[in-house]
Amino acid sequence: MPGEKQKLTILLAAPRGFCAGVDRAIQIVERAIHKFGAPVYVRHEIVHNTHVVSRLEKLGAVFVDELDEVPGDRPVVFSAHGVPKSVPQAAREREMIYVDATCPLVSKVHIEAQRHHKAGFEIVLIGHAGHPEVVGTLGQLPDGAITLIETVEDVAGFKPRDPEKIAFVTQTTLSVDDTAEIVEALRTRFPSVAAPHKEDICYATTNRQDAVKAMAESCDMVWVIGSETSSNSKRLVEVAERAGARNAALIEDASAIDWSAMENATTIGITAGASAPESLVEGVISAIGERYDISVEELRVTHEDVIFKLPRLVA
Known part of the structure; x- marks a missing residue:
C-alpha cells in the first residue's frame, strides 16, 4: 500500500x-559539583562521549587539558582513563583538592605494572599510542621502563634487555581478538613472558x-x-x-x-x-x-x- x-x-x-567505571566517574563529577559548587575542573574528558561531557559542563564542570589550567582554590577530578603519577603529585604540591576517578580496572593495570617493575621485569604495554589510558599507564613508571607495543609487527622489532625478564599488561579497551594475536606473538618469541594474573581487557x-x-x-x-x-x-x-x-x-x-x-x-x-x-x-x-x-x-x-x-x- x-x-x-x-x-x-x-x-x-x-x-x-x-559500564561500572564510566557510571562511577560521572557520579564523581556530579557529586563533586554538589559538594563543592561550580566550577569543578576535570582534567581531560571524564569519559569519551561528547553528550556526557556537554551535560556535565551545563552542571558546572570545566574540562581542561592540563593541571596548570586549574585555579588552586578549585577542586579537580582526574578522568576515568587514569593519569601519570606526576599529576596527583603536582596537585598535592599545590595543596589542591582532587578526586581520582580512574576506573578501578585501569588502576589494576597500574598496580600490575608496578609489581612487575619492582620484581625486575621489563614491561610491555599493549595499547594505542596517545590514548589517555596508555599515557597514564606509561606514567606510572620511570621513562624507559615500559615499551608500548601496538601490533604483531612491533613484537618482531622489540629488543628487550633480557628476554627472560619480560611482563606484559594491556590497555583495558582493546579488541579481544587483536590483543590475543599480539599476546600469542609475544609468547611465541618470548615463552617465559609473564602475563597478568587476570585478563586486563575489562x-x-x-x-x-x-x-x-x-x-x-x-x-x-x-x-x-x-x-x-x-x-x-x-x-x-x-x-x-x-x-x-x-x-x-x-x-x-x-x-x-x-x-x-x-x-x-x-x-x-x-x-x-x-x-x-x-x-x-x-x-x-x-x-x-x-x-x-x-x-x-x-x-x-x-x-x-x-x-x-x-x-x-x-x-
Whole structure:
C-alpha cells in the first residue's frame, strides 16, 4: 500500500552502553559539583562521549587539558582513563583538592605494572599510542621502563634487555581478538613472558564485543553509538565487521545516521560503547521507527552487576 513503512528488525545488543567505571566517574563529577559548587575542573574528558561531557559542563564542570589550567582554590577530578603519577603529585604540591576517578580496572593495570617493575621485569604495554589510558599507564613508571607495543609487527622489532625478564599488561579497551594475536606473538618469541594474573581487557569491553559477535552475522548494518574519541566504541565497529556484519559504522547519535546505508536492509544491529548513555540508543531507535515499521529484539549474552565504590571524598 502507498505510504506503508518497510519492515525492519532491530537486534539490540546487550550488554551495551555505560559500564561500572564510566557510571562511577560521572557520579564523581556530579557529586563533586554538589559538594563543592561550580566550577569543578576535570582534567581531560571524564569519559569519551561528547553528550556526557556537554551535560556535565551545563552542571558546572570545566574540562581542561592540563593541571596548570586549574585555579588552586578549585577542586579537580582526574578522568576515568587514569593519569601519570606526576599529576596527583603536582596537585598535592599545590595543596589542591582532587578526586581520582580512574576506573578501578585501569588502576589494576597500574598496580600490575608496578609489581612487575619492582620484581625486575621489563614491561610491555599493549595499547594505542596517545590514548589517555596508555599515557597514564606509561606514567606510572620511570621513562624507559615500559615499551608500548601496538601490533604483531612491533613484537618482531622489540629488543628487550633480557628476554627472560619480560611482563606484559594491556590497555583495558582493546579488541579481544587483536590483543590475543599480539599476546600469542609475544609468547611465541618470548615463552617465559609473564602475563597478568587476570585478563586486563575489562569485563565490559569483552561483554560488549561478545554481544556484537553474537548478532553481527545476522545484520545488514550495525550501528555503534559512541564518540570518535572512544576506543572501545571504535573497536566494536571492527568486531562487527570481522564477525560478519555486511556493514558497520560509528555514530554519535540519531542525527548522524546515514539512511542510505540502510537501503534494502531487513535486519540492523544497534549497540553502544561503554561511555554512551542509553538515551542515545533510545533516540536512534525512535528515529528509525519514524521511517520503518520496526520490531526490536534484544540479544543478551550476559548480565552485568558490577558496582565500584565511590572515593570517600564524594561518597
